[in-house]
Amino acid sequence: MKPYASLACAALLGTAAAHAAGQVTPEAGAAQEQAPSPAPGRSAAAKPDATIQQVTVSGSRANDTDQRRLSTAGKMVFGREELDRNGDSNVGDILKRLPGVTVGGAPGRGGGGVRMRGMGNGYTQMLVNGERPPPGFSLESLPPDQVERIEVMRGPVAEHSTQAIAGTINIVLREGYQQKDIQFRVSDSVAKGLHSPNVSLAMPGKSGQLGWLTNVMLHQNRNENESTTYDRSERRDGTPDSEQLLRGRSDARSRGLHLSPRVSYTFDNKDTLTIQPFLGVNRSNSRLANEVERIAGSPDYARLLQASRSEATFGRLFGNWLHRMEGGAKLDVKFGAGGANSENSSLRRSFGFAGEPLRVFNDSGDSRFRSANTGGKYTKPVAKGHLLAIGWDVEANRLEQVQVAEDDGSPLYEESGASLAAKQRRLALFAQDEWDITERWSAYLGLRWEGIRTTSQGAGKDVKNLSRVWSPVLHTVWRIPGSEKDQLRASLTRSYRAAPLNDMIAAPGISADNSFVRPDRSGNPDLKPELATGIDLAYEHYIGRTGIVSASGFVRDVDDLIRRVVIETATAQGLRWISRPANIGKARTSGIELEAKFQLSDLFPAAPNVDVRANYSRFWSDVEDIRGPYNRLEGQAGQTANLGADWRLKAIPLTLGASINWTPEFAVQASNEELSRTGAKRQLDVFGLWRFPAHTQLRLFGSNLLSQNYDTARSVTLPDVFTSTQSRTYATVGVRLETKL
Template identity: 60%
Template sequence: MNRLLLLTCLAVPVAAGAAGQAVLPADVAVPQPAVAPVPQITVSGARANETEQRRNATASKMIFGREELDRNGDSNVGEILKRLPGVTMGGPPGRGGGGVRMRGMGNGYTQMLVNGERPPAGFSLESLAPDQVERIEIMRGPVAEHSTQAIAGTINIVLREGYQQKDIQLKVADSVEAGQHSPSLSLTMPGKQGALTWLLNAGLSGNRQQEQGASLYQDSTPDGSLVRDQTISSHTDRSSRGLQLMPRLSYRFANGDTVNFQPFLFANRSEFNTSAVLTQRAGPSTPEYALAVSNGSASATFLRGFGNWLHKLDDGAKLDVKFGFGGGRSRNDTRRNQYDADGALNGVFVDQDSSRNAGASTGGKYTRSMGKGHQLAAGWDLEALHRTQDALALRDGQSRFGQSGDNVSADTRRLAGYIQDEWDITAQWGVYLGLRWEGIRTAATSGARDIRNTSAVWSPVLHTVWRIPGHDKDQLRASLTQSYRAPQVNDLIAAPSFSEPNSPTRPDRSGNPDLKPELAQGIDLAYEHYIGKSGIVSVSGFVRQIDDLMRRALTTYQANGQTRYLSTPSNVGSARTSGIELEAKMQLADLLPNAPSMDVRANYSRFWSSVDGIPGPDNRIDGQAKQTANVGADYRMKKLPLTLGGSYNWTPAVLVQVSPTERASTGVKRQFDAYGLWKFSQNTQLRVGANNLRNEDYLAGRVVATDTGFESASSTARTYTTWSARLEMKL
């Protein structure tokens, strides 16, 4: 410090002053000492954006944050997922119910996680509000850290976090469909007290919908003559109420350790009323009914807790211990009164189904740096689940079937261990190598039956990225993986599900305790070119070879002196699927310097598949479309605080040869959504949207070949445009 003061005095001319002070002439040059330049250091506390995280990851991962989640003002997460690359949603537009599909592959092939954990049984994405989600992560290939039950890929829903939240956020919304209102309220409130920080997320919602449709049932002889020709026209009014609470607590200890805990409470109640009119134009006998009136209720409550303890060790190592617990219950009650053509009551049907789920899990991850850009990790997962289910089926107060009222109880234990090595060998070449072992044991009782099923799978995975020298915006990816699909508990030991009336196209459903998991070997290749700050153009391809494919087969059985049709799953052989996926998103100004302020995005996927042992040409993976595409754009006006945008989602008709005797089809899906965003101020904005502007009818069908000919069932469901408005405020 003294030397610094001396240098400063020498560098400043001395003026005449008090006695004893030296006075230097003005024209005398004072030598300036040489001072070493201070290097510029830039410190940024900003979190890497989604595109940067994707670019830097060794294993391919797409990340979609709040901008994508808020863009269209969607009412549920399912509506957001349908616009993402390679993702399609089953069921009618705006209704869901058909599950999430990556690469066109149905339920069970796509792994769904919430905060990296399996969601509770019965949890539905259609019930999760986007306001409760922080980001969505999509991994096309399995990684050792998560379960490798991801033949098609993994979608991880990360619930709201608090690392950026400063303001209280309040969102008030209403959506209107066919004149019926569905209001919602969302509140996000951060806080801090000493070493404790928290973020409270709460949501209330009400939903009212109506459903209209018609189903055509026809039986014909081998020569095409109609034996039965029926149409059932139905109308349903449905209402529901939901509550979601997700507080997040984080405590930082003096030694740097951190404990995080995030419980999740979801409760939903719904009621419905349905009237169905049966018209028979041809048939061997009097139809079972002319009018059926049904009413019922459903309730579901889930409580799930996620937490982790992060402990820092010597030499930069750290231990992350996870813990979780959960429980839930659901109940469905339906009463159906049937009337003949004269209006006389000819049957009262009562169906009740209730289930309870409870579980706990723990896991951990030890991470150690092995040098710059080289990280080794190992960990474990342990999960225990218990489930009970009761189903009751009565007609006029009497049990319809011997199995009615049986209690089903199941216990599932899942144990896994893994090790992974992520290493940037050079500045251009990075490698991820992982190995995971996972075992699942299911023990159940159903009536007088004891059921046991055990499976264990080794899953080696290899991911690599090559950042092309001299082209810092271009990189190549490759993956070689093994993944699997485990039988779901319902497919192993579910209480029989009864269909009335029973037929080959409306069979009862049951489980198979001898199911084995499907095993898949896969190769993924991709080229990525990055544009500007958040733009990307990518081309990727994949191949999956699947063994022990699970499919449902149609059989018959005897119950109370009558022959009934039954759908039961079994392992049928091998299958192969492949595809090409194209993606592009960017700001238009990144391509054209004088372009308007507009973001554009598009993706297209083409899929092929075949199943051994089933005749072609449509022997595809069940429900897999041949193609799917999305396009969208957002335009920010310069002279007005207004942003306009829209997106178009297209999935062509699907025709699948499910078995040698059964074909299933769904119609084309074309969905156009649009929105407008007006910013009143930095803290207040209004978002107005319209989903499913085309509101085309949704078509589905099934044809089964029987010993006496053919039976077909085709349905037409009306869809609706949903108009929404949401006021978003920061308080």
């Protein structure tokens, strides 16, 4: 299998790396092993664990790699070293560098959602400690200091919800069992002269059988944005309506507090009880000013001023009780509760070309979300090489919402301002068997049934929606004979995407400048879940102690695809464009993903102490009943790539690193009438890390150093509308001091 490893290196890193990989013979590769390879069987898995415990490891790289290699269901683990490497201010910036992951929105700004395999929001399942986070939670608001590791699973597994057509990203909050010192971190980042400081403190403790870890972080973000938008539109009869150039400038400020204490108690019988609350408070204010340059026709306004504010408070309690029984059996029970309150308001005033006031548009909302859940998993070795698990998940959610939208004091919808209450109940049962078929062949068989019932009252219509999904999953890994470092993976899975609650309830979202490209938004209570059948194949070659080269491919066939459809509807204020989600038919997506991660000395023994990371992904998709050639899944880029390296100098305690992220321009035919385009993104990040004595280090970092403009465009044929926006982006530089007390 050595030629395949060399080929993958060549594809990712160029001819030089491929040539170097070709120089490593099987005998030399075996000589580089520091410990014997583990037996692939479940019962033999204790052997590699024992070997790891005998080796002093700096960071978590070796453990991360071993977890990936030994897992039957493909899983990538990224620990503290990866999280700390570039000094990122939020988890979204970290995710953009992971294999097959893209982040929407302008470079350095985020806000566009996290996508695995290029698939849009909802296809990628985001979890915090294995559970769905509450509304109001966003990756941009989660500081990396609060995270212990990130787990990326490309295929669904039975013990988690199978709402993971593209895959699952599980963010595990900080754990206390490894930490002994108080960790203090203070940093400041600057973009366009605006400072964004943050301070974090992690304090562990232990008294007898009780252990705890308290994590707290305060942060403030400041940013300014500038954009230029060109709009051209025609009336239905083909006569020109307006042509204009809109220049926008906005500034925003947000402040937040995050707290995640963790308490763990070990009983005399070795049972453990863990309680981990997660609390967050975010406040933000923003101002927007738009100036219109009239080219032709009659634009709606010459100037628009907008002031917005939002407040969000969310919390989640994670609880876990682990009970060990005879014969290696375990009962793992989880429980939790959470809630989120959010308020937002926006006041927009428009003015004519003579400076006269035109319209006052007021939009405000208030929502309350509450949830409770419990679940568990019972595992027991039932035969040699068999680890059987059965479990359950029960979750209850309630959402209360009030939305007010007024134009010059008059409601835009009859139900605007009415209260809305929605309830959602979820029940799931699952069973799985991890089976070591032979010494080199392991399989994971799982079956999950999940039912979701949604009801709501208010907003002019009662809603009832019930969905039930069976999800069989099969994962298998074969460790190739004669090569302890090579293995093949295959998966056959059934996954789904349930319609989001906000897509089913009928609470309207109002657009101040209503048009086909800026429609109001409403829900559809009759949505069915999207169902997907998927096949995954992967080849993995492990290099040295921590390196890997892999090549994988996937196919997903999706039924009942959900996509928003824009229609014109009569309202109290006349005809308005409204966007509603609908099941439009079938789609297929496929792709290949290449990855390489290794120390340069694994290929060249005399090479400097450099870590290399590279990945490349290529995606295809096709949506039936929408004309080509751009009838792709919404938001899916055709390609993405990352390249990075870290150099740890020997003579001085300095580490230098850089990474570049690339996503080319792509177009998507959203409907037969609408085509959208997204510009290319290139993001260069660098850092330097100086380690002082007494557990102190200073990190200097820069992100989005290329500062390239971000372009988007939409065109519509009936009526003819074209709009394009160019947004400026800015480089961010910062400093971060980390110390252990």
